[in-house]
Amino acid sequence: MAKRDTPLLDELEKGPWPSFVTDLKRQAEKKPECWDILGQLELSYHDRITHWKHGGIVGVFGYGGGIVGRYSDLPKEFPGVAHFHTIRVNQPSSKFYNTAKLRALCDLWEKHGSGMTNFHGSTGDLILLGTTTDHLEPLFYELTHELHQDLGGSGSNLRSPACCIGKARCEWSCFDTQAACHGLTMHYQDELHRPAFPYKFKFKFSGCPNDCVAALARSDFAVIGTWKDDIRIDQAAVQSYIKGEFPSNGGAHSGRDWGPFDIQKEVIGLCPTECMWMEGDELKIDTSECTRCMHCINVMPRALRPGVETGATVNVGAKAPILEGAQFATLTIPFIKVDPESEFEELIEQIEKIWDWWMEIGKNRERVGETIQRVGLPTFMKIMELEPIPQMVREPRSNPYIFWQEDEVPGGFERDVREFRKKHAQ
Amino acid sequence: MALSTEDLKLAIIEKATKSPKPQLYIKDFYKCDPDSKPRVIKNVANELVREGELMFWSSGSTTMYARPDRIKNEETREDAEEHKDD
Amino acid sequence: MGYDPANPMVDRITDIGPPHFEQFFPPVIKNNYGKWLYHEITQPGVLMHKSETGDECWTVRIGAARLVSIEYIREICEIADKHCEGSVRWTTRNNVEFMVDAKDKVKPLMDDLASRSNKFPVGGTGAGMTSIVHTQGWVHCHTPATDASGVVKAVMDELFDYFTSHTMPAQVRVALACCLNMCGAVHASDVAILGIHRKPPMVDHDAIAGLCELPLAIASCPLGAVSPTKATNSKGVEVKSVKVKNERCMFCGNCYTMCPAMPLSDPDGDGIAILVGGKVSNRISYPKFSKLVIPFLPNTPPRWPETVAAVKNIIDTYAKDARKYERIGDWAERIGWEKFFEKTGIPFTIHCIDDYRLAYDTWRTTTQFKFTSHIK
Secondary structure, three states, X not given: OOOOOOHHHHHHHOOOOOOHHHHHHHHHOOOOHHHHHHHHHHHHHHHOOOOEEEEOOOOOOOOOOOEEEEEEOOOOXXXXXOEOOEEEEOOOHHHEEEHHHHHHHHHHHHHHOOOEXXXXXXXXXXXXXXXXXXXXXXXXXXXXXXXOOOEOOOOOOEOOOEEOOXXXXXXXXXXXXXXXXXXXXXXXXXXXXXOOOOOOEOEEEEOOOOOOOOHHHHOOEEEEEEEOOOOEEOHHHHHHHHOOOOOHHHHOOOOOOXXXXXXXXXXXXXXXXXXXXXXXXXXXXXXXXXXXXXXXXXXXXOOEEOOOOEEEEEEEOOEOOOOOOOEOOEEEEEEEOOOHHHOOHHHHHHXXXXXXXXXXXXXXXXXXXXXXXXXXXXXXXXXOOOOOOHHHOOOOOOOOOOOOOHHHOOOOOOOOXXXXXXXXXX | OOOOHHHHHHHHHHHXXXXXXXXXXXXHHHOOOOXXXXXXXXXHXXXXXHOOOXXXXXXXXXXXXXXXXXXXXXXXXXXXXXXXXX | OOXXXXXXXXXXXXXXXXXXXXXXXXXXXXXXXXXXXEEEEEEOOEEEEEEOOOOEEEEEEEOOOOEEEHHHHHHHHHHHHHHOOOEEEEOOOOOEEEEEOOHHHHHXXXXXXXXXXXXXXXXXXXXXXXXXXXXXXXXXXXXXXXXXXXXXXXXXXXXXXXXOOOOOOOOEOEEEEOOOOOOOOOOOOOEEEEEEOOOOOOOOOOOHHHHOOHHHHHHOOOOOOEEEEEEEOOOOOEEEEEEEOHHHOOOOOHHHHHOOOOOOOOOOOOEEEEEEOOEOOOOOOOOEOOEEEEEEEEOOOOOOHHHHHHHHHHHHHHHHHOOOOOOHHHHHHHHOHHHHHHHHOOOOOHHHXXXXXXXXXXXXXXXXXXXXXXXX
């Protein structure tokens, strides 16, 4: 592959942010097909349109996911990227690596692909960007035999689950997000690698309501840490915040003078449920009124910590807008224990209730959140064998069109119109 | 009563062979045996892929099944077109 | 023994899953797992986590492109070996984190990072901006309405000072998805940069028989705009094909994904919409969707000046006007969306008014409003 002139892309080598163009050129010295990535991209910059098309049957034998077929629509002009498939490698929970593992991955990809990657894709997988069909089986063999790694999900499969950093380096994680993510990924290897569902299905695990992995916005089954008991308060540390000895919000606002810290204005006054107050020098919180939004804890991390009776809230059915519009996940189980000791059987039980139902009644290309919209939340609650509670809604319904069931009404639905007519002339 | 695994395999192969659509969703196979649970049918369909009777077709976001001889292959199609030019 | 193409099934290993996370932890993480007490961002890009054991984990966060080469990853490895006992991690927003177990190891690490031109900018913490999560764009996607990596690079260059500082009222999360399918799930971001198509698909009657299953193409349309028809191909032969009811098209491109004979990308039709005010966190207010405030900006490679200026204007206006801790969406709701449009100077157009499903939820059903320049 010859070097390409890229006058438009060269403009993206300027400026303070790291340049992917510079990086691609660096890679092209070892991997000349990168010149064809640059060449085709330069043409897209000139034409203002993509030059890729997709094709549906590439994969490794026996897997229905993990590889996405991709072809240039100008294969003669750009032979280096004529066939240029994507490989999704399932990432380790919360994306820690050692350099031995990373170097092995780099060597594998130098041998079998373009050398370009995404660290990481939106769902969480480590994405290897660009190879030909004849490399897929050898790469998969070496990935599994030598690197002891596996592919991630794509298509109508379980997608690679993802989690926040959790207990590895966060003081707020209310359950072991990494263990849950890894445990359920291992438990559902078949669903991850082979299609099982009407459409994609995603699990995500966030350790607290800050939801750093965006579970509530983008996972079909969102597990988000929470707690039941009192926020733990270190009153001496509260005083240190009031005296300005500790920076507010862990130093997040250090670049600007916002004036001296004001606990009334910045913490108590912003509490959405107004459940906090000062009694002399003591900060008080009425736990029964608290909705665990994390604001006070975020502002004063050295003084306040989540409680010790911890677990998770499960919300179901989030998705991006396509097709029916975006949805956040709906609160389904307010509090559940997430226990590595039981191998997460509490979560597994709930997941399989959803799957057994959705596999049967979900339409093709319908996310579970859309299925729930279609049948209604009350129907879904019955499937999940859950008692209706006010926590499941923001507010009660405002229309009276209840779908009454026959057994809810004395005497049922069958009546005799002739009996009715005896008392009511036509 | 639910079909035996062998009978279910035959029914799925027949459906995939005779359906006017070469590519089928997993849900299309549910009709092969209304008495079998979706999960059972899914497992049997995936076993047929391992046996080479079916293969996967994926748009990236959706995965479908097809008989290998009924599916359009981007790479062989290109080759054929190139030979046509010769 | 390597892979034997004659016997691909011999010794085949499948379904082993990802490696267990714990083997990759540096000692300070492994020894303090679940024991962290609190954290502090000591300067932009540098976090200190304190454990109940007394240990400290010092993290240096750097911004990165999402599209990176193995040469770049090998350079990350070189840094991690030199300073971090061979351990490194990535965040969910494509930042890289180097961790050391003592404060005095931070400066040598930062000096090393700074010595490598602009490849490893330190920042992305606190009340600032962090890396933009994004999709593939023209680099590798078949349905994009814009590029991803190039737009992100141009926007981050312009907003770079917000990445390396803590000067905003709260964190600002920017995301880019290169088409309406939003595989980047940008729908709950402070600022979402979204590629959109504006021309309905064309139908290639010559290729459709060879490329598509017509029932799948018809079923793929969420609004029933695709229907069967008989058409004449370029050889004058009548073929079974489909037609598109243009006035029903929502430009989602689902048909093209199922049927490559229905391309819809177009240099002038495609461009960028800007949505603002979304968030994921449950902090103070509920999670919110991003709202569409600019329906269309043109694709202007290589540096998309209109998009860059629009994002900068929104973020600058917010940074000046919002209160401490207020996210963009919280600010816009407090001042009112009519004030948002007035303060940012963004023209309000008919396309900002929802007419898709659940649209009524967004219409104003009160007499409370503010008199702004919009009322003539």
